[in-house]
Amino acid sequence: MPSDVEPAPVSAKPPVTLREVAAAAGVSVATASKALNGQGRMTAETRERIRETARLLGFRPNSLAQSLLRKRSFTVGLLTNDTYGRFSLPLMAGVSDALVDKGVSVFLCNVEDDQRLGQLHVEAMLDKRVDGIVATGKRIDRHLPVDLSNLRIPVVYAFTQPDPGAIGLVSDDAGGARLAVEHFLRLGRRRIAHVSGPASFAVVHARAQAWRDVLKENGLAESEPLLGAWSEAWGHEAVEKLFGKADREGWPDAVFCGNDQIARGVIDALRERGISVPDDVGVIGFDNWEIVAEATRPPLTSVDMNLSTLGREAGLALLSLVDGQPAAPGIRKLPCRLVVRQSCGSPPE
Amino acid sequence: MPSDVEPAPVSAKPPVTLREVAAAAGVSVATASKALNGQGRMTAETRERIRETARLLGFRPNSLAQSLLRKRSFTVGLLTNDTYGRFSLPLMAGVSDALVDKGVSVFLCNVEDDQRLGQLHVEAMLDKRVDGIVATGKRIDRHLPVDLSNLRIPVVYAFTQPDPGAIGLVSDDAGGARLAVEHFLRLGRRRIAHVSGPASFAVVHARAQAWRDVLKENGLAESEPLLGAWSEAWGHEAVEKLFGKADREGWPDAVFCGNDQIARGVIDALRERGISVPDDVGVIGFDNWEIVAEATRPPLTSVDMNLSTLGREAGLALLSLVDGQPAAPGIRKLPCRLVVRQSCGSPPE
DNA sequence: GCGGGTTGGGAAAAGGTTTTCTCAGAGTGG
DNA sequence: CCACTCTGAGAAAACCTTTTCCCAACCCGC
Incomplete structure (x- = not known):
């Protein structure tokens, strides 16, 4: 031997x-x-x-044995349909971060938009006795393709449409939009246009309404937002519409965009027309997707939805639910944050 | 009642x-x-x-009770340090996809580049008796900040540096580069430049070497690759270097880029110089990051690393390891795929 | 009617941990 | 020396399922 x-x-x-x-x-x-x-x-x-x-x-x-006895698996499920992870990943990072200290692990399941897959994953989670579920998605005004409303275990919705009577956490889109428009105002901009995504998105309306509100509160002329797609191409098109007319006086001196991709399109199109950002026009995006915001020329000032904070809050909320502490149902809005880069210029002295 | x-x-x-x-x-x-x-x-x-x-x-x-008895938890861990999920997410989708049918769930853990966090998560996984671990990262030539070499459970490395004696799956970067360069050749391009990322990345060398090899095999003049950063800005700079000289005859008629962001920078810079893509110059990127590749003008032909296939293979490999089937250690390279869009033009009639 | 095979189903152990209950012994006060 | 209270530690149940025996009853042929 x-x-x-x-x-x-x-x-x-x-x-x-x-x-x-x-x-x-x-x-x-x-x-x-x-x-x-x-x-x-x-x-x-x-x-x-x-x-x-x-x-x-x-x-x-052996956690398995412990869980069996304690009826707590110290495991939660994270359900998402955001394939690209643009929104899910920061959120997941937050959730995970909030839970790892308490010894709780996270099952991540991408259910795409597939009912069957959703069902499958939820049942797997239930079988594995997860303590709770965080549901998240790629847009705030749609349900995931699964029904989580009668589940025996707590569910927290983050960045997706909650079921009635449940707890939902979303970003404060209106607040975020205000941040952007007020930033423009502080910089002395007065003709602030808004270019956003499809009208079918709730956030589009929330942001547009806030934009209008701020303009009105400041006695500025209101106009219609330009709604299109969440794409660079639409940003180009929108610039054509906004800056196509010969009358330079009618041109905006600021464009608040519904997301960073649109903003990128806007900035590129402006440069192609020889219009300077930020000298002639300021641009603000939404999402603060660093990969985009830092690649625009100049780097893009953008509204950050603080998704990882959202995730962290969701994790903590779920945890207290799991611990049996009652929590008021309803939707809680978390504030956004403006990340200032160089696409708006400096404040006047 | x-x-x-x-x-x-x-x-x-x-x-x-x-x-x-x-x-x-x-x-x-x-x-x-x-x-x-x-x-x-x-x-x-x-x-x-x-x-x-x-x-x-x-x-x-109750899965917990079953697992306790069978000594199989039907759960695997996925470890990553790719915060943005650019690489991890498709990979995870593949892994998950391969396993969901077998009733196996996935713990996703982002360990950033934090030793402590890595340790923590691995221990949590072990405690929860995962059946195996898939380790993945954001680059092929670096280890995760954790030691998985003596773990009692099977480990498969995908898109990250494997430990010696372990099973690793990576993309065939050289093959992918060949795909790109040969595509150019088929289209009649002859002066093919290569702009890539930092020399510290192994993939940079693999791709550059393949590029050189194909040129040599076809009796074309070889030159040095331009190495810089993985950014759009570097793409702009590289265009300056390549197309800055007055002598148009010396200009390349194709640029093979190390990733899509560089390619995007190259395309933008070419347009700004009035050089037409694809008429004057063809461009191919690497990664096939749709969000970038589809936003360039024209849309970018790019090499796809088939990460979700990679993930799927990794999942299946792990599963057979878990089932006790022996598998030859070593690194297995999976082929890439060229996704043709419009940045290279059409083949000559 | 009886030995032997088959059939349908149950008892119990196993898996690893936590928790409640119990108990033996030690110490204390009277 | 006795009754009582602590103290330290163990026995056993519980969590839920699977699996290995085991057993009773039935059927068959002789």
Whole structure:
């Protein structure tokens, strides 16, 4: 028999159990358990000896067994249909971040827009006894393709349409839009246009309304927002509409865009027309998608929805729900944040 | 007592157990278990009755208990440090897709580049008795900030540097580069430049070498690749270097870029110089990041690394490892695919 | 009617942990 | 020396399912 010189864990060595620790320390499993969990009464000496033994043996409790008993799996599910992860990932990072300290892990499931897949994943989660579910999506005004309304376990909705009576966390789109428009105003801009995405999105209306409100509050002329697609191409088109007329006096001196891609299109189109950003026109985007915002020339000032904070809040909310603390249902809006780069110029002295 | 009219599951009703099913069907738990799993011997009538009872009660077996017994949790961990998910998400989609049919769920953990976080997550996974781990990252030539080499459970590396003796799956970068350069050649392009990322990346060398090889094989003049950053800005700069000289004869008629962002910068810069893509110069990118590739003007032909296939293969490989089937260690390269859009023009008649 | 095979189903252990209950022994006061 | 209270630790149940025996009853042929 080869002398077991030390490491070489042959890959198939079963984990050490509490029973083995107890045997090695010369106590019962009950005592061992209590020693490691700081429960029960025993001499400090005994407790320490058991702990030391456990450490030496590399004992790690089997979560499965614990979960079975405690009826808590210390696991939550994160459901999303955001394939590209543009929104899900920061959100997931937040959720995960909020939970990792408490020893809670996250099942991430992308259900696309597939009912069957959604059903499948939710059932898998339920079978694995997740403690709760965070539902998230790629837009605020649509449900995921699954029904989470009668689930026996808590559900928190983040950045997706919540079921009635549930807890939902979304970004404060109106507030975000205000941030942008007011930033323009502070910089002395007065003719502020708004170019946004399809009218079918709720956020488009929320942002447009806030834009209008701020203009009105400041006694400025209101106009119609330009609604189109969430694309660069639409940004180009919109510039054509806004700056196509010969009358330079009618040109805006600021464009607030519904997302960063539109903003990028706008900035590119302006440059092609020889209109300077930010000297002639300021531009603000929405989403603060760094990969886009930092690549525009000049880098794009943009509204950040603080998705990772949203995720963190969602995680914490779910956790307190899991702990049985009641929480008021309804939609909670979390503030956005303006990330200033160079597409708006500096404030006047 | 309110008549239990039907739904209204009061949120806190414990799941129905096998014991309850057995009681309701008037059999023992053993028989019930066997009936539901198609094991054991009993009259078809009994089996059917038990199944019907289970269905009626909405019984779903407790995965935790099953896992405890079978020593398989039907759960795998996916470790990544790719915060933006540019690479991880397609990969994860593939992994998940390969596993969902087998009833296996995926823990996604982003460890950033944080040792502590990595340690934490790996231990959590181990405690939860994941059946295996897929390690993935944002570049092929770096290790994750965790040591997975002595883990007792199978590990498959996908799109990250594997430990020696382990199984790794990566994209065939050289093959992908060949695809691009040969595409140019088929279109009649002869002066093919290469603009890529930092020299510190292994893929940069692999792709550049393949580019050089294809040129040499075809008796074309070789030159040095232009190495810089993975950014649009570098694409602009590179165009300045390549097309700055007055001598038009020395200009390339094709640029093969190390990623799509560089390609985008190149295309934009060419347009600004009045050089037509694809008429004067063809451009190919790498990564096929649709969000970029479809927004360039014209849309960008790009090499796709088939990451979701990579993920799927990784998932299947892990699964067979978990099932105890031996697999040859080493790095397996999966082919890339050229996605043709409009940045290279059409083949000559 | 009886030995032997088959059939239908149950009892019990196993998996690893937590928790409640119990108990033996030690210490204390009278 | 006795009754009582602590103290430290163990036995066992519980969580839920699977699986390995095991057993009773039935059927068959002789």
